[in-house]
Amino acid sequence: MDSSIDLQTGIEQAGIALNLFLNNHYQEAKDRMAPWADRSMYHALSYGTIMYIQAVMTFDMTDIEAAIEVIKKAVVLCNRHRKKTSMIGSLSKMGTKVNYNDYTEVEIHAELCYAECLLIRALLTFVQDENLISFVKGGLKIRECYKCYKDCHKILQQRNWSDEKDKMHFESGVRMGIGAFNLMISLLPGKILKLLEFVGFSGNKKLGLSELQKGTELSHSLRGPLCSIILVAYHTVVSYVLGLADGDIDLASQLLKPCLQNYPKGALFLFFAGRVEEVRGNLDDAIMKFEESIDSQQEWRQFHHLCFWELMWCHCFKGDWLMGMKYAEKLCKESRWSKATYTYQKACFLMMCTDQSEDTANHINYLMGEIPKLKQRIAGKSLPIEKFALKKVTRYDEQNQRLTLPALELVYVWNGFSIIGQKQELLAPMLTILESTINDILSKPDSFQYYWDDYCLTLLMKGICLKYRKQPFQSEQCFKEVIAHEKDIKHDGYLVPYATVELALLYMSEGRIAEVSKLLEKAKKNYKGYQLESRLHFRIHAVRTQLNLVENGDVLPCTPPATPKDKASSMDFFTNDASTSQQAAVPSE
Incomplete structure (x- = not known):
């Protein structure tokens, strides 16, 4: 490493850059790191x-x-500073315990x-190319x-640490890496999980949450x-997107408090604060937080798109379909993710508006x-939600x-009823x-070309609402x-498997585990x-994981952290000058 940027200076400079980033100074953070990215591994990272x-x-x-070019150079730079081991040394290491005290x-x-x-x-490899070889390279x-x-x-467990501050920074990285890996892999459906386990991966949700929790408790x-x-974020x-809408919102709220104290205008933290209020059903408070996040910075408008998406749904949950349509329109104009999806959402929300003039039609x-002209491929795959929209366009024409x-x-489809169900005043409309639509279908069956598809769709959603009305x-x-x-269902084949899982979730809430x-x-x-099959498989896996945890007597989510007055916040690293920290317990292998 260049003598002018030693390890501690690199870590401190990375902390300053992160502080700038969380304070919405994105370009300044980037400019601070770029000049030294070819000499300091923390600058490069x-x-x-x-x-x-x-x-x-x-x-x-x-x-x-x-x-990709920047991160390639960072990989090379970091590899240059790793412990060098000869072939003979590698062979001898296989039979003996490595002495990590020999590492600098x-x-x-x-x-x-x-x-x-x-x-x-x-x-980045996954995003860059649709070629199968790229996916194999990414996996390796x-x-x-x-x-x-x-x-x-192993280094964390077995090394004799002389500098507690150095251990603290290293430990937080290990906790973050192992925690995120375990949590990420534990979310994957069984078929993918078995393949990953075959090549050496494993995922433990409880361990992942626990490791990340310990990482947050490492002060400074x-x-x-x-x-x-x-x-x-989890x-x-x-x-809510991949699971059972069973996140620990109280824990998330506690974790956000010190973040918002230290970064009151931080766009990312304001977004998450809005998300906390949204999933609690406090939609007006959520809308205020998302708008605050948008107003807090103009440097990276991509952050605004996250808020536009949530604002769109907040207004839809309130029954304000016209405002929902306007945010879908903003996304369609500015976001590059899926213009086909945004356009389909615009059309659907307009259909809900009471003013159905000829111009609107x-x-x-x-x-x-x-919509068919806007379909795209990301990482070599068509987005499932775009395929869903395209089939609906065909139905619309038919x-x-x-x-x-x-x-x-x-x-x-986006699991919004789990939010609407938090407030009866949102659920009732x-x-x-x-119920009005079901009556319409039953009274005029000849008006519905695919009668059973429309009837079963409406009945499925009515069942969800009744579940949240405590009418099991x-x-x-x-x-x-x-x-x-x-x-009897001709087109919407997803309705039956989804209804089956909804019934399983209902039984699980009643303790009927064998039937689940x-x-x-x-x-x-x-x-x-069927459509959106992989999304349902994520939910099935989440239910099975929850069942295993219940059977093993485990309680999730993990217990909340100590309050700020009892334990210093991990954000204090950027706002205080304290150099010592309270160490979290290191987990066993």
């Missing part, structure tokens, strides 16, 4: 991370390629930074990265804030006609420019719409009736090739 975030937010191939401080941090750079490089990089984290864990550490961000976003027809409650269907018997009857009409397992097995094995 920080610069590469910022470039990576920019790339995945824009999905611009120029940004992706630039980020630079070498152990190089191992950690190397692992983090490899992970970013692998993730993640495997090597995972092995490095395991080695870092470099990666402590990142552990907090990952945990908050509990407020990931568990013509605009809906125009939007539906544009049914003489009509769909049954497509906006509410999108609310269900939705239930009224559903009526809810159960709705789900069972959908399942009973499996052979049978329904999950049925949903997984009896239905193939």
Whole structure:
């Protein structure tokens, strides 16, 4: 390492850059790291991370390629500082215990930074190219990265540490890496999980949450804030998109408090604060926080898109479909993620508006006609939600420019009823719409070309609402009736497996565990090739994970951290001058 940038200076400079980033000074953070990225591994890692975030937010191939070049150089730089072992040394190491006290401080941090750079490089590989070889290369990089984290864990356990501050920074990185890996892998459906376990991966949700929790409790550490961000993101976003909407919102709120105290205008933390209020059903408070996040910075407008997405749903949950449509329109104009999805959302929300003038009808027809032209591929794959929208466009044309409650269907697909169900005043209007539609279908069956598809869709959503109304018997009857009409459904094949899992979730809330397992097995094995299949498999896996935890007597989410007055915040590294820290217990292998 260049003598002018020693290890401690590199860590301190990385902390300053992170502080700038969390305070919305993105370009300043980037400019601070760039000049030394070819000489200091912490500068290289920080610069590469910022470039990576920019790339995945824009999905611009120029940004992706630039980020790859930066992170490639960071990998080479970190590898240059890792412990060198000859071939003879490697063979002898296999039979003897490695003495990690022989590693210098630079070498152990190089191992950690190397692992983090490899992970970013692998993730960029997946985004860059649709070629299968790229996916294989990415997988191999993640495997090597995972092995490095395991080695870092051994270093943490077995090394005699003379400098507690140095140990603190290293430990927070190990906790973050092992925690994030375990949590990420534990979310994956069984088929993918078995493949990963075959090549040496394993995932333990409880361990992942525990490790990240310990990372947040390491005062003044470099990666402590990142552990907090990952945990908050998991509990407020990931568990709602890929899981059972069972995130620990109280824990997320506690973790956010010191973050918001230290960064009151931090766009990312204001976004998560809005998300906490949203999943609690406090939509007006959520809208205020998302708008605050937007107003807090103009440097990276990509951050605004996260808030536009949530604002769109907040207004839809309130029944303000026109405002929801306006935010979908903003996303369509500015975001590069999926213009087909945004356009379909615009059309669906307009269909819910009471003012159905001729101009509105013509605009809906125009939007539906544009959707097939906007389909794209990301990482070589068509987005499942775009495929879903395209099939609905076909149905729209077949049914003489009509769909049954497509906006509410999108609310269900994005797990929005788990939020609406938190407040009866939000749920009641939705239930009224559903019951009115069911009556309409029953009274005028000849008006519905795909009668059973429309009826079962509406009945499924009514069952969800009744579950949140604490009417389990009526809810159960709705789900069972959908399942009973499996052979009558022509197009919406996803309804029956989804209703089966909803019935399993209802039974799980009632403690009917044996029946839950049978329904999950049925949903997984009896239905193939339907729309949004992978999304349901994530939910099935989440239910099974929860069942295993209940059977083992484990309690999740993990216990909340100590309050700020009892334990210093991990954010204090950027706001205080304290040099000592309270060490978290190191987990066993």
